[in-house]
Structure formats: C-alpha cells, structure tokens
Amino acid sequence: MGPHTSHRRSDNRQARQAGAVVPATRVWAYAALVFMLFTVAAPLGLAWGQEAPAGPATEYRDILPGVVGSRNLIWIIAQQHLLLAGFVLGVPIFAWVCEIVGVRTGDPRYDTLAKEFTKLLTSAYATTALFGGILLFLLIGLYPKLMSYLTDVFFPSFLVYCVLFLLETVTLYLYWYGWDSMQGATKGFHLFLGFLLNVFAFFIMIVPNSWATFQASPVVITEGSMWARAWAATWNPTWWPVNVHRLIANVVLGGFICGAYAGLKYLMAQSKEERVHYDWMGYVGNFIGVFGMLPLPFAGYWLMREVYQYNQQMGITLMGGFLSWLFILQAMLIGILFLGANYYFWLGIMYRIPGSEAKYRKPILAMLVILLICLGVWMTPHSLVASLEEARKMGGTHHPMLGVLGVMSAKMTVVNVMILVTFMSFVMYWRAGKQETATWAKAAKVGQGLILGIATVVILVLGVWGYFVPAITRINYFSTTQVLVMLFVLLTITPLTALVLKSAKTTTEMVWGIMPPRAAYALVLNAVMVILLMTLMGYARSSSRVHWHVYGVMQDTSPYAYSPALGYAAAFMSLNTFLFCLMVAFIFWVASLGGEKKGGAPGKARVKEAVRPAVAGAR
Amino acid sequence: MTEVQLLQTIGLSVVGLGGAILLFVKARFVRVVAFVSIVLGGFTLVALSIPQMASLPPGVEKFDVASIKDKKELASIGQKIFFGKGQCALCHTIGTGEGRCPDLKGIGSKLTRDFMYESLTQPQAYVYKDYEHVGPAKFFPAKMPYINKKPIGLSKNEILAVIAFLQNMSGEEVTVELSEIEVPGSAGSASRRGVL
Numbered sequence: 153m154g155p156h157t158s159h160r161r162s163d164n165r166q167a168r169q170a171g172a173v174v175p176a177t178r179v180w181a182y183a184a185l186v187f188m189l190f191t192v193a194a195p196l197g198l199a200w201g202q203e204a205p206a207g208p209a210t211e212y213r214d215i216l217p218g219v220v221g222s223r224n225l226i227w228i229i230a231q232q233h234l235l236l237a238g239f240v241l242g243v244p245i246f247a248w249v250c251e252i253v254g255v256r257t258g259d260p261r262y263d264t265l266a267k268e269f270t271k272l273l274t275s276a277y278a279t280t281a282l283f284g285g286i287l288l289f290l291l292i293g294l295y296p297k298l299m300s301y302l303t304d305v306f307f308p309s310f311l312v313y314c315v316l317f318l319l320e321t322v323t324l325y326l327y328w329y330g331w332d333s334m335q336g337a338t339k340g341f342h343l344f345l346g347f348l349l350n351v352f353a354f355f356i357m358i359v360p361n362s363w364a365t366f367q368a369s370p371v372v373i374t375e376g377s378m379w380a381r382a383w384a385a386t387w388n389p390t391w392w393p394v395n396v397h398r399l400i401a402n403v404v405l406g407g408f409i410c411g412a413y414a415g416l417k418y419l420m421a422q423s424k425e426e427r428v429h430y431d432w433m434g435y436v437g438n439f440i441g442v443f444g445m446l447p448l449p450f451a452g453y454w455l456m457r458e459v460y461q462y463n464q465q466m467g468i469t470l471m472g473g474f475l476s477w478l479f480i481l482q483a484m485l486i487g488i489l490f491l492g493a494n495y496y497f498w499l500g501i502m503y504r505i506p507g508s509e510a511k512y513r514k515p516i517l518a519m520l521v522i523l524l525i526c527l528g529v530w531m532t533p534h535s536l537v538a539s540l541e542e543a544r545k546m547g548g549t550h551h552p553m554l555g556v557l558g559v560m561s562a563k564m565t566v567v568n569v570m571i572l573v574t575f576m577s578f579v580m581y582w583r584a585g586k587q588e589t590a591t592w593a594k595a596a597k598v599g600q601g602l603i604l605g606i607a608t609v610v611i612l613v614l615g616v617w618g619y620f621v622p623a624i625t626r627i628n629y630f631s632t633t634q635v636l637v638m639l640f641v642l643l644t645i646t647p648l649t650a651l652v653l654k655s656a657k658t659t660t661e662m663v664w665g666i667m668p669p670r671a672a673y674a675l676v677l678n679a680v681m682v683i684l685l686m687t688l689m690g691y692a693r694s695s696s697r698v699h700w701h702v703y704g705v706m707q708d709t710s711p712y713a714y715s716p717a718l719g720y721a722a723a724f725m726s727l728n729t730f731l732f733c734l735m736v737a738f739i740f741w742v743a744s745l746g747g748e749k750k751g752g753a754p755g756k757a758r759v760k761e762a763v764r765p766a767v768a769g770a771r
Numbered sequence: 772m773t774e775v776q777l778l779q780t781i782g783l784s785v786v787g788l789g790g791a792i793l794l795f796v797k798a799r800f801v802r803v804v805a806f807v808s809i810v811l812g813g814f815t816l817v818a819l820s821i822p823q824m825a826s827l828p829p830g831v832e833k834f835d836v837a838s839i840k841d842k843k844e845l846a847s848i849g850q851k852i853f854f855g856k857g858q859c860a861l862c863h864t865i866g867t868g869e870g871r872c873p874d875l876k877g878i879g880s881k882l883t884r885d886f887m888y889e890s891l892t893q894p895q896a897y898v899y900k901d902y903e904h905v906g907p908a909k910f911f912p913a914k915m916p917y918i919n920k921k922p923i924g925l926s927k928n929e930i931l932a933v934i935a936f937l938q939n940m941s942g943e944e945v946t947v948e949l950s951e952i953e954v955p956g957s958a959g960s961a962s963r964r965g966v967l
C-alpha cells in the first residue's frame with residue numbers, strides 16, 4: 153500500500169495548488185464535490201482499511217443464506233440500477249433527438265414530447281442514484297475483498313465519476329427547468345445544453361463500464377502511478393465494444409419504453425385527442441427503437457470477437473460451452489423484437505392509411521415469411537452441449553447437423569436480411585397513401601428496386617461463399633462487405649424516398665388514433681423484450697467469468713462462485729424485468745400527478761396537425 | 772419437488788393467472804400487467820425447458836501423495852482434471868473427429884511426454900498446425916492456452932496427472948512416476964517447477 157498512499161498525497165498537493173486560482177463563484181461546486189467524494193470514498197476507505205489487520209480479513213458477508221443470499225440480492229439491486237441507468241441515459245438521447253426534430257420541422261408535438269420525457273428524468277434520475285447507493289453499500293458490505301481490490305485499481309476513476317455526476321446533475325436541472333424560458337432566441341443554447349447532457353451521460357456510462365469490463369478482461373499493470381494503473385485497467389479489451397453496444401442499446405431501451413408508455417396510455421385513453429396523441433407517440437418511440445436496433449447485432453459480434461481474442465475459453469464458454477443455450481434465448485428475444493417492430497409498422501399501414509389493406513397484404517406476407525426463415529436460421533445453434541462429457545461424445549462442440557446453419561456466415565447473412573426487411577417495412581409505411589408526382593418517380597422506383605435486389609443477392613452470395621473461404625478472409629472482407637452493402641441500401645433509399653415524396657401528393661391522409669389494441673400490446677411487448685434482453689445479457693457477461701470475480705486474477709471463493717442454470721436465472725430475469733416495469737410505471741405515474749393540472753390532456757391544438765408521419769425527413 | 776419443477780409450477784401459475792385476468796378483468800392497466808406477466812412467465816418456462824447446466828467452480832483434486840496407490844489412479848485424477856478444471860474438453864475431442872482443435876485420441880503414443888509438457892506450458896513454442904487458417908472456416912480461431920498460467924492455472928502435479936491420463940487412454944505405459952508428484956509445501960517444489 154505504501155506507494156499508493158504517497159501518490160495520493162502528491163495529488164492532494166496539486167489539488168490544493170489548483171484551488172488557489174479557482175474563482176470564488178465556483179467554490180460551492182467544489183464544496184459539493186468534496187462532500188460527494190467524501191460520502192463515496194469514506195465507506196470505501198473503510199473497506200480498504202479492513203485489509204490492514206494481520207488476521208484473516210473478512211472476504212464475504214452473507215444475507216439470509218438459503219433464503220435470499222448475498223449474490224441474489226446484489227443481482228436484483230444491480231440489475232435494477234443498471235436498467236434504470238440505461239433508461240436515464242437513453243431518454244436524454246431520445247428527448248434531445250425529438251427536440252431537434254421539433255426545431256427542424258417546426259412541429260410543436262416533438263418539443264412537447266421531448267419535454268414530457270425530460271420531466272420523467274428528474275425523478276428517474278433520483279431513483280437511479282438511490283439504487284446506485286444501495287448497490288454500493290451492499291457491495292462494500294457483502295464483497296469487501298473484491299471491492300477493496302477494485303478500489304485499489306480504480307480509485308482515480310471513482311473521483312472522475314463523482315465529478316461527472318455533478319456535471320450531469322447540474323446540466324439536467326438547467327435543461328429541465330430552463331425548458332420554457334429558453335424557447336425562441338435561446339433555443340439554440342437549450343439544444344446545446346441537451347448536447348452537453350448527453351456528453352456527460354455518455355462518460356457516466358463508460359466509466360462504470362470500465363469497472364465491469366475489467367472484471368471480464370482485466371489489464372493489470374503493477375508499475376506506474378495510481379492514474380496510470382487505473383487508465384490501463386480502464387482501457388481493457390472489451391471496454392469499447394461494451395461502451396458502443398450499451399450506448400446503442402440504451403437508445404433502443406429509451407425508444408421502446410416511450411412506445412410502451414404510449415401504448416399503455418393509448419389503451420387507457422378517454423378521449424379522441426388522447427388517443428391521437430398517444431398513437432403518434434407510440435409511433436415515434438417504436439421508430440427510434442427500431443432504428444437504434446439496426447446496428448446492434450454488429451456491435452454485438454464485435455464484442456464477441458474481442459472476447460474471443462482476449463480469451464479463448466471465455467469465448468467458447470459463451471458461444472459453445474455452458475452458455476451456448478443462452479444465445480438461443482437471445483436470438484428468440486431479438487427475433488420477437490424484430491417481429492414485434494415490423495408487426496407494428498404493418499398495423500400502421502393497415503389502420504392509419506385507410507384502403508391500403510388490399511394493396512399491401514401480399515408484400516407483408518412475404519416479409520413475414522422471410523423474417524421467420526431468417527429467425528429460424530439465427531436461432532439454429534452453432535454448438536449445443538449439455539455438458540463437457542456430451543461435447544466429447546458429440547464430436548467436438550460442433551453439432552453435426554446444425555453446424556451448417558449455425559455458423560457465423562449464415563448468421564451474419566440473415567441478420568443483414570432481417571434488417572433490410574425491417575427497413576423496407578418502414579419505407580413501405582412511409583410511402584403508403586401517397587402518390588408520386590415527380591416525372592422521374594418511376595425511374596427512382598426502379599432504381600430503388602434494383603438497389604434492393606442487387607444488395608440482397610450480394611449479401612446472400614457472400615453468405616454462401618463464406619463457407620468456402622478461410623475465416624480470416626470472411627471476417628475481414630465478406631462480413632464487412634455485407635454490412636457495408638446493407639448500409640449502402642439504407643443510405644441511398646432513405647434520401648431517394650424522401651426526395652420522391654417531397655413532391656408527392658397525399659392521396660390518403662394518415663389517420664391517427666384508430667389503431668386496434670393489438671398495436672398497443674405490440675409496443676408493450678417490444679419494451680419487455682428489450683428489458684429481458686438486457687437482463688439476459690447481463691447474466692451472460694457476468695457468468696462468462698465463471699468462478700472469477702476478476703477473470704484470471706481474483707477467484708470467487710464464496711459459496712456463490714457457481715453460475716446458476718438458465719432456468720433459474722431466467723426466473724430472476726423475469727422477476728427483475730417485472731420489478732423494473734412496475735418501477736417505471738410508478739415513475740411515469742408520479743410525473744403525471746404534477747402535470748395534470750397544468751397541461752391537461754395533450755392539447756387539442758395538436759390534433760389538427762396530427763396527419764404527418766414522423767421523423768426521418770417526414771415531409 | 773425439484774427446483775426446476777417448483778419454478779415451472781410458479782411459471783405456469785403466473786401464465787394461468789395472467790390468462791384468467793385477460794379473460795375476466797376489464798381494467799386496462801391490470802390487463803397490461805397480466806399481459807406482461809404472461810410474456811415473462813412464458814419466457815421462464817422456455818428457459819426451464821432447455822438443458823439445465825450450472826457452471827460449478829472446478830473441484831480441487833487432492834494430491835494426497837500417500838493415498839495415490841498406482842499410476843492408474845493418477846491417470847483417473849488426470850481424467851477429472853481434463854474434463855474439469857483443465858477445461859481441455861472445451862476445445863479438444865478424444866476420438867470423435869476434429870472440431871475446433873486437434874483431436875487428442877492416441878496423443879499419448881504420438882507425442883513424447885516432454886513434448887506434451889511443452890505443448891501445455893509453452894503452447895506457442897511449436898505450432899505444428901496453424902488452426903487459425905486451415906480446415907473449415909471459423910469465425911473465432913482457437914489457440915492453445917498456457918495451461919500452467921491463469922485462468923486455467925494447473926499446478927505441476929495436475930499437469931503431470933493430465934499427461935498420465937493422456938498416456939493411459941492412448942494405451943501407452945504411463946511414464947509419470949508417482950515419486951515425481953510433489954508433496955505440497957515441500958522444499959524444492961517451487962524451484963523444480965517447469966523444469967522437467
């Protein structure tokens with residue numbers, strides 16, 4: 153401990169020097185910061201101090217073993233905290249995007265929507281911090297040895313975290329309380345605040361991500377200053393893949409929760425105005441959720457690749473070992489999510505655009521079939537084992553029959569196709585009820601068809617060809633080409649459609665507020681799927697470490713060193729999802745208490761304009 | 772009732788209750804809660820219907836030198852390590868064809884004991900077949916890990932036991948002598964590590 157102490161002392165000296173030049177107006181901020189630091193660091197310091205006595209220090213404490221147990225308690229609290237955190241990080245992105253769209257389109261509904269969700273943030277933020285606090289105290293109490301080790305490695309980033317927390321809180325309050333006063337001339341500044349809010353939120357996410365990813369792929373250096381060691385540990389092999397995957401997943405979470413909220417309100421709506429408003433809100437939420445979802449599979453595979461590169465056994469444990477079944481559940485959930493999202497688009501075409509049913513029935517059926525086939529391939533496991541003994545009997549972990557469909561080449565292909573189908577569902581919805589008038593509309597249509605057709609063929613050919621080339625070629629060239637082709641389709645068809653529709657005349661007005669209840673349930677289903685996915689993959693991440701707290705560095709010697717089987721774990725995931733849903737419902741309800749008098753039900757003024765499909769260059 | 776059955780019962784009850792609510796209750800919010808419960812219950816039931824594997828921390832095979840009577844016994848300890856703590860079976864097969872990594876059938880006859888030891892402790896010293904580039908395309912190439920280092924981290928005794936197992940199952944004579952198994956904590960165990 154000697155060297156660390158001396159480093160900290162020298163840091164203090166620097167801090168004091170810096171303090172001398174700080175303007176007095178900012179002193180309060182520093183005071184608050186020091187207070188927070190103290191609150192967080194003091195208990196940690198205590199846990200640290202426990203190592204000092206010569207006798208065996210307490211390594212673990214338990215809570216009601218056999219009934220609850222320390223691990224299960226941490227599981228629930230950590231999961232709630234993480235879900236809430238995902239929510240409060242996803243919502244600002246969502247709100248900010250809506251605010252921008254509102255400014256760009258001049259449609260006041262977006263601003264109202266953004267504000268409605270920002271309002272939720274203040275109470276959701278407090279709840280998140282509450283669970284964070286409980287989690288921290290429980291971790292210190294129940295896992296003192298691990299926490300003292302992590303503190304030793306990460307103390308500097310704890311400090312950084314506190315500063316970020318402070319900045320985020322201040323920005324959030326400015327963003328929220330300044331909403332109405334910063335309209336008009338100062339709107340630009342408000343948007344900037346929203347941007348800042350998201351920047352801080354991003355860093356708030358990636359700092360704790362470093363603690364979690366360090367546990368899976370630790371980088372431990374013994375030399376260097378406290379900061380150097382913390383930095384090395386922070387930038388570990390899975391840090392950025394998880395940062396990216398989570399960032400996107402949080403946007404998806406924010407979008408789909410907005411959708412579910414709108415769905416629920418839609419079902420409970422009393423008046424036509426409310427139905428119109430919440431129908432529209434559900435549409436926006438689903439839209440943002442879906443578009444966030446499109447890049448996720450690639451971020452996911454990138455993460456897995458880093459895991460494999462970091463440690464073979466961990467990768468195989470995940471994808472071919474005892475966790476192999478987990479990825480079937482994952483594919484099932486993601487598949488249902490894709491289906492749910494598409495189903496919602498299709499219902500939108502059928503109901504919001506009267507008279508379009510006959511025209512779109514066939515394409516929708518075709519899309520459904522394609523999606524189901526893709527889902528089937530995706531769910532086909534690469535390797536499934538019941539036990540290591542079975543792996544041996546089966547001849548490796550490759551299943552003889554499933555092997556062909558189960559390999560990455562096939563999966564990457566169907567993922568791309570599923571994304572394309574979902575995108576086309578949206579385009580179809582976008583164009584429904586409109587008559588192109590541009591002279592070149594026909595040509596554009598043919599062009600789009602060609603792009604789509606050729607792209608699909610290229611993706612499929614590369615997928616099949618992928619079986620016959622060395623892995624390196626396939627990973628580095630084929631898979632990336634597939635993704636690029638898919639992106640190319642998205643990036644060409646979107647502006648083309650927007651251009652064509654610019655001059656199109658609307659033949660059938662979009663009618664909001666007459667969607668059947670099924671649509672609302674689909675929105676709820678999507679939200680539940682995303683939340684379940686988060687709980688499932690959280691379990692995947694922590695059980696891929698098997699019996700290690702910090703993989704290969706600190707072994708878990710507690711009675712809970714084992715990872716429970718999936719059934720038991722799934723019960724926990726369901727419980728956690730349920731609790732989280734209730735909590736979110738509660739937060740929404742609390743927030744609505746204050747607003748009911750002021751704003752009333754979503755204004756009637758907005759109903760008239762409620763005829764335009766939203767987002768993505770709607771016009 | 773086993774744990775799985777208990778959980779299945781709970782899952783079924785949740786789904787049943789949710790169904791009943793959807794059938795008989797009109798309150799919208801309650802219906803949505805019921806719908807969510809059905810989804811979650813259904814998910815749990817699916818997860819309960821697949822093979823239930825817990826991942827247990829590896830058991831520690833005792834090397835009570837006095838109690839190991841013959842080389843057969845050493846080999847059987849080695850077998851347990853091969854499928855357990857050593858994690859060898861995660862990658863290797865024995866006589867069922869090559870999957871991800873070399874099949875180890877008869878490896879005890881093909882390789883000398885020293886070479887095997889080196890394969891485990893200095894896996895990159897002699898890469899006889901580059902598993903990253905040949906064979907059917909693999910998304911995630913495999914590499915033989917250092918067996919004597921963390922996270923697998925077998926002790927010398929354990930490695931010797933695994934080698935005894937590999938020789939024994941190849942029908943070879945086990946050349947690991949019982950006298951080589953070190954009593955933990957005895958002098959010289961550290962200095963001789965890895966020399967062989």
Ligand code: HEM
Pocket residue numbers: 234238364394397398401402445448449450451452453455456486682685686687689690692693
């Ligand atoms: C559309 C496809 C996908 C969706 C919707 C999705 C969704 C999610 C979500 C919601 C999380 C939780 C993020 C959080 O903790 O905030 C997550 C985490 C994770 N995902 Fe994905 N995912 C997708 C594809 C994949 C793929 C293809 C893989 C790997 C083959 C993967 C591997 C993981 C892993 C290992 C985690 C745990 C990371 C962590 O939280 O530490 N994902 N995913």
